[in-house]
Amino acid sequence: MDRISRLPDDVICHILSFLPTKHAVATSILSSRWINLWSFLSVIDLDDTLYFNPSRRHPNSPLFANFLDRLLSHNQSQTITNFKLHIHDSHGHTLSRINRLIHNVVTKHVVEIDLGIFFSFHTDDDCLKIPNSGSLKVMKIRCEDGLKMPAFAGCFPGLREFDVKVSLVKSGDELLTNLFPCLPGLEKLCLVGDLTDCSGEIYVNVGGVGLKRLELELNIDNYDDCDAMVVIDAPRLEYLRLQDGFMASYLVKNKPAIREVRLDVGEYDEEFVEFLEEVGHVRLPRFNELLQGLVNARFISVAASTLKVVFSQRWNLPVLPSLTKLELEVHTSSWMLLLYWLESCPNLAVLSLIIKEKPIDDLDMLEELELTGPDAVPLCLLSRVKEIEITRLGRVDEEEMLKYLLDNAKVLDKFTVNSRMYIKDGILQ
Incomplete structure (x- = not known):
C-alpha cells in the first residue's frame, strides 16, 4: 500500500481539494481505499470545458449535467467551503435549474460561491435567487450577457465580499434598492454594470454601513443615448475604484476618509471628444464634483485618458489637502500634464509616474492640448515631495521630464526608476 493511502481520510480529502473535481473523482479507480473519498470533498471545482466530449457531434451533451447532479446528490460533506461552477455551454441549463443547484449547495453551509455563466439563455428567465444563508461569506457571479x-x-449577515457582473438595465431599481439592506456585513463590493440597451438616465445607489472597498465599472456602447447617475453612501469606505468610458455622474456622500482612490473615467478618443463638444458643459464638471467628495483621500491614481480629458478643458482642480501620494499614468508626449495636478496637492510626499507610449488612436489630438510648462514650479515639488517613482521608463525623449523633476525636487530623498530597457549613458547626469 502506498504512503498516501495510509493518511487519514480528512488529509487525503484536503489534498484532493486542490484538484479540479473531475480529476479528484477519477482517483476513485485507484483502489477500494479511494472509491468513496470524493463524496466527502468540501471544495468543489467544476468547469464544463473539462467535460466536452470531442467524439460527440453536439457540444451540449448531457455528460456534464449528469455528472453535476450525481456529484451533489452523493456529497456527504457537512460543509462545502468553496463551490465553483463555470458553465460555458447551456447543456439544457436554465436559471431555474441553476437556482436549484445553488439551493442544494447552500444547505451544505457553503462559505464561498464562485459562479460563472458564459452563455445566453434562450428564454427570458428570472434572476438568480440566493436562499437564506448564515454561512456564506464570499460570492462571485460572472456572465457573458449581463444577468439581473x-x-x-x-x-x-455573514457575506463579506460580493463580486458580480450584471445588467443594470434588466435589474431595474427594485433589485438594486433591496440589495444592500440584505447585506449589512458587506465589506467589499466589485460591481461590473452592463448598460447595453440603456436609453435615458439610469440611477445606481451603492452603499452600506460596513462597506470598506468598492470597485465599480460601468460598460456602455451608446453613451450619447444613455447617462448614469451613481450615488455612493459608504461612511467607512477605504478603497474606491471607478471606471467608465463616458464620464458618469458620481456623488460620494459624507466625504469618507478614503485611503486609496483609482480613477479611470472618460475616454480620450476622437469620438468621445466630438461628443463632449455637444454635452461637455454637462459631463465635464462631474470630475471636479467627484474630487470634491474625495478631499480626504491620501492616495489617488488617475488613468492617462482621464488625465487628458481633464486637462483638455483647462479645469482648475480642487485642492486636495490630505493627498500624500499621487499616481499618474502619463503618455511620453504629454508628461507635462502632471504639473497641473501638482498645483492641487500642497502636501504631496510621493509622486508615482507610470509612463506609457502615445497610443495610436490619439491621432494628433495631443498637439491640440498646447502643452506649455507652468510659469512657476509647483510648491509641493519644491518643498514637500521626498520620493519620486517612475515605472516603464526607457525612451530618450523623456530626458526633459527627468531633468525637470531632478532640478526642481529640492527636498528629494529617494528617486526610483524601473526601466524596461537600459537608460543610455548620461541621461541622468
Whole structure:
C-alpha cells in the first residue's frame, strides 16, 4: 500500500481539494481505499470545458449535467467551503435549474460561491435567487450577457465580499434598492454594470454601513443615448475604484476618509471628444464634483485618458489637502500634464509616474492640448515631495521630464526608476 493511502481520510480529502473535481473523482479507480473519498470533498471545482466530449457531434451533451447532479446528490460533506461552477455551454441549463443547484449547495453551509455563466439563455428567465444563508461569506457571479442582479432571500449577515457582473438595465431599481439592506456585513463590493440597451438616465445607489472597498465599472456602447447617475453612501469606505468610458455622474456622500482612490473615467478618443463638444458643459464638471467628495483621500491614481480629458478643458482642480501620494499614468508626449495636478496637492510626499507610449488612436489630438510648462514650479515639488517613482521608463525623449523633476525636487530623498530597457549613458547626469 502506498504512503498516501495510509493518511487519514480528512488529509487525503484536503489534498484532493486542490484538484479540479473531475480529476479528484477519477482517483476513485485507484483502489477500494479511494472509491468513496470524493463524496466527502468540501471544495468543489467544476468547469464544463473539462467535460466536452470531442467524439460527440453536439457540444451540449448531457455528460456534464449528469455528472453535476450525481456529484451533489452523493456529497456527504457537512460543509462545502468553496463551490465553483463555470458553465460555458447551456447543456439544457436554465436559471431555474441553476437556482436549484445553488439551493442544494447552500444547505451544505457553503462559505464561498464562485459562479460563472458564459452563455445566453434562450428564454427570458428570472434572476438568480440566493436562499437564506448564515454561512456564506464570499460570492462571485460572472456572465457573458449581463444577468439581473441576484435576489437575496432574507438577511445575509455573514457575506463579506460580493463580486458580480450584471445588467443594470434588466435589474431595474427594485433589485438594486433591496440589495444592500440584505447585506449589512458587506465589506467589499466589485460591481461590473452592463448598460447595453440603456436609453435615458439610469440611477445606481451603492452603499452600506460596513462597506470598506468598492470597485465599480460601468460598460456602455451608446453613451450619447444613455447617462448614469451613481450615488455612493459608504461612511467607512477605504478603497474606491471607478471606471467608465463616458464620464458618469458620481456623488460620494459624507466625504469618507478614503485611503486609496483609482480613477479611470472618460475616454480620450476622437469620438468621445466630438461628443463632449455637444454635452461637455454637462459631463465635464462631474470630475471636479467627484474630487470634491474625495478631499480626504491620501492616495489617488488617475488613468492617462482621464488625465487628458481633464486637462483638455483647462479645469482648475480642487485642492486636495490630505493627498500624500499621487499616481499618474502619463503618455511620453504629454508628461507635462502632471504639473497641473501638482498645483492641487500642497502636501504631496510621493509622486508615482507610470509612463506609457502615445497610443495610436490619439491621432494628433495631443498637439491640440498646447502643452506649455507652468510659469512657476509647483510648491509641493519644491518643498514637500521626498520620493519620486517612475515605472516603464526607457525612451530618450523623456530626458526633459527627468531633468525637470531632478532640478526642481529640492527636498528629494529617494528617486526610483524601473526601466524596461537600459537608460543610455548620461541621461541622468
